[in-house]
Amino acid sequence: MSTFWSLWIIVLTTITLIALVYLLFSNRKSTNKGPDSTTGHVYDGIEEYDNPLPLWWLYMFVITIVFSVGYLIAYPGMGNFKGVLGWTQINQWQKDVDKAEEKYGAIFAQYSSTPVEELIHDKKALKMAGRIFSNNCAQCHGSDARGSYGFPNLTDSEWIYGGSAEEIKTTITHGRTGAMPAWGTILGEDGIKNVSAYVLSLSDRQAAVGDAELGSEKFKLFCVACHTADGTGNPALGAPNLANNIWLYGGSQGLIQRTINLGRNGAMPAHQELLSSDKIHLLTAYIYSLSNGDSKTDLSLNNNNSEPDLALVK
Ligand code: HEC
Ligand code: HEC
Structure with missing residues (x-):
């Protein structure tokens, strides 16, 4: 803050405080007049008394003014003056973070040295991971992790980029970008x-329009490079399986035509800058457990906020 604005605030605040004290005491009627003096204002036979403020009330005002002076000395408030306690929002936040690090550091360290395949049997670990999921992933994948249009379902055993612990971890850490080209002009x-009729035939479905036979020729020409000859896809390219009737962008013939016509570019953001590798390890176990867990992880755990400071730790 520039010196001018700092002084502006200090002067305004000081004048306001002094004005409040003046207002409080200058308007205070002495009790000498007795309780019966009126303002002379009468309405409908009702007279307005001119009694002083009750003393307890007056003292409350005095206390608030004394408090505000004490507060302005102790904490930042007077322009650039930092307050004698040296309190700042950043310090306060850092303190909370440090406390949370201390609380969770050891737990995270223990979890991160446990392989994902073992971690999925640890209820406490999954509970913690469920909260991390709620805070960072649920907005796109849904609080039940079942995804929606354009956001993959993470609870089934269909994986665009592979469902091993290692592949899931890579997805979360580095993100993924789907690149399905647009074929409309070609x-x-x-x-x-x-082609859409042929794609439907891959999962034994009847198309409303189009000739699957002719589509098959085009598919061999343009699509097999990524989706492979039998249409089962290629995790290395993020090309989904087109033969299992599970759809990221909808399985109606209309939506499939739209996908082929205009292309698709789904983006899973990288989380390595946002979350520590310990948290990513826990999340990997959580996602892995959704399709490989003991009794499929109980998703109702997610919304319990008994560890709100968990979000403070990166
Ligand atoms: C901004 C939205 C968004 C957020 C936040 C997000 N994701 Fe994703 N995620 C996506 C999209 C979109 C895809 C599919 C990418 C594609 O179409 O190629 C995806 C794909 C994935 C996949 C791959 C699924 C497969 O079938 O291979 C996993 C695993 C995943 N996300 C886990 C997570 C986790 C864990 C988090 C939280 C740390 C998270 N995502 C946060 C949008 C998001
Ligand atoms: C360069 C590789 C590539 C080629 C070539 C390609 N695709 Fe794709 N396709 C992808 C990728 C990657 C995705 C996933 C996009 C995403 O995740 O956003 C995809 C998605 C799709 C989907 C959506 C699947 C779903 O679950 O909703 C359909 C349908 C599809 N492709 C059909 C085709 C057809 C038909 C052709 C040939 C005309 C074709 N693709 C050619 C890479 C390719």
């Missing part, structure tokens, strides 16, 4: 209809 309207 295939044309009929071409898209035919």
